[in-house]
Amino acid sequence: MNRSGGRRPTEKRCGSARGRATATTLIVASALAVVLAALTLAPGAAGARHARAARVLNVRDEGHLHSVGISGSRLTEEGPVSGTIPGRVRVFFAYNGSPTVAAQFTIYSRYGSISGRGQGRVSDPASPAPSFRGALSITGGSGRYAHARGSGELFGVFYRRRLGLTVQAIGKLNY
Amino acid sequence: MAVLPSRAGAAQGATLSVKFTPERLGAPTTLSFGFAVAPGGAARNALTGVELSYPATLGISTSGLGLASCSPALLESGGPAACPANSHMGYGSALVEIPIGHELVGETATVALLAGPSPNTSLQLLVSVTGESPVAARIVLSAQLLPGRLDIRVPPVQILPEAPYVALVRLRATLGGRLKYYERVHGRTVAYRPRGIVLPTVCPRNGFRFAAALTFLDGSRSLARATVPCPRRG
Numbered sequence: 208m209n210r211s212g213g214r215r216p217t218e219k220r221c222g223s224a225r226g227r228a229t230a231t232t233l234i235v236a237s238a239l240a241v242v243l244a245a246l247t248l249a250p251g252a253a254g255a256r257h258a259r260a261a262r263v264l265n266v267r268d269e270g271h272l273h274s275v276g277i278s279g280s281r282l283t284e285e286g287p288v289s290g291t292i293p294g295r296v297r298v299f300f301a302y303n304g305s306p307t308v309a310a311q312f313t314i315y316s317r318y319g320s321i322s323g324r325g326q327g328r329v330s331d332p333a334s335p336a337p338s339f340r341g342a343l344s345i346t347g348g349s350g351r352y353a354h355a356r357g358s359g360e361l362f363g364v365f366y367r368r369r370l371g372l373t374v375q376a377i378g379k380l381n382y
Numbered sequence: 383m384a385v386l387p388s389r390a391g392a393a394q395g396a397t398l399s400v401k402f403t404p405e406r407l408g409a410p411t412t413l414s415f416g417f418a419v420a421p422g423g424a425a426r427n428a429l430t431g432v433e434l435s436y437p438a439t440l441g442i443s444t445s446g447l448g449l450a451s452c453s454p455a456l457l458e459s460g461g462p463a464a465c466p467a468n469s470h471m472g473y474g475s476a477l478v479e480i481p482i483g484h485e486l487v488g489e490t491a492t493v494a495l496l497a498g499p500s501p502n503t504s505l506q507l508l509v510s511v512t513g514e515s516p517v518a519a520r521i522v523l524s525a526q527l528l529p530g531r532l533d534i535r536v537p538p539v540q541i542l543p544e545a546p547y548v549a550l551v552r553l554r555a556t557l558g559g560r561l562k563y564y565e566r567v568h569g570r571t572v573a574y575r576p577r578g579i580v581l582p583t584v585c586p587r588n589g590f591r592f593a594a595a596l597t598f599l600d601g602s603r604s605l606a607r608a609t610v611p612c613p614r615r616g
Binding site: 328 | 439441451497498500503504505506
């Protein structure tokens with residue numbers, strides 16, 4: 208049994224009429240590929256943006272954040288995030304006595320960043336750790352996630368004593 | 383105690399004063415506010431509510447104040463001392479006018495601001511007003527903390543049946559300040575001082591603007607405004 212795979216038989220066929228046809232097809236295909244590649248790489252080439260295949264990812268991430276800055280009713284929170292897209296997250300969190308909290312976030316992962324925003328309704332504002340639940344939308348990113356879009360649900364707990372935040376995001380990411 | 387002359391009912395003006403201590407942008411502070419009804423027969427037209435507007439960028443909800451809540455019943459029966467330490471949010475004083483016979487008697491009362499049960503999605507505050515002499519009494523006002531607004535409701539109170547209502551004519555209070563809270567750290571109870579209201583790092587244009595809209599028993603309203611100029615950056 209020949210363990211060298213299919214290379215040798217193909218090389219053998221090159222000498223035949225069928226082999227010549229195959230070689231011609233390969234040359235034409237290669238030329239087309241070069242032309243297509245040139246078109247794709249050309250600046251401003253029409254349709255270049257559509258060449259990338261869209262990916263969809265079901266995301267479930269959780270972050271445990273601590274306050275790194277406060278300006279009145281706006282907090283800046285940072286911390287590690289684990290789950291489908293692990294990394295670090297930075298959140299701008301606004302809580303001004305309104306029944307809803309608002310957040311803008313950026314997740315910094317190995318392959319790029321993902322940015323979005325969310326809003327949640329607070330359940331028990333008198334609690335030392337009121338929880339909130341709402342919707343989030345992913346608005347963009349960088350690197351692999353440069354074209355990120357998506358939506359999902361946002362869950363969280365705000366620790367009023369130390370201004371910490373635990374957040375969980377569950378949603379669908381298109382990138 | 384001061385004895386004040388009886389006054390005829392009339393349209394009532396109001397004043398508002400506000401102060402931050404310390405005044406540093408981006409730093410924790412205390413918020414002292416006071417409103418007063420100008421002379422004009424407060425007892426015949428008692429105050430029924432106050433809407434105190436403040437810049438929504440002030441970090442009252444992020445102050446760490448009011449981590450526990452006190453029930454209104456407990457506050458009424460036992461006073462602020464009966465409430466959990468972590469429910470105390472501030473303190474102050476008040477002047478009430480009590481109609482006794484044909485005279486209005488002024489009584490100074492102590493004020494405590496506490497976090498109350500919050501059945502809905504906004505923080506409820508309780509304002510305890512306790513007087514000792516000449517009339518020993520306690521009134522508990524309820525208030526709701528909304529974005530940029532504190533709504534205080536003042537219930538009608540009578541000392542004697544068929545007598546005019548007791549009138550709240552002045553209230554001064556400080557949110558934050560000399561408060562002692564407790565927390566469990568590694569199984570031990572440790573006292574700490576709550577952070578207090580944090581000023582934003584950026585001052586609003588033309589300073590921090592406050593307003594108090596006072597509502598009276600006859601439905602009339604008075605508006606008072608106050609502005610804290612932009613403090614230096616901390």
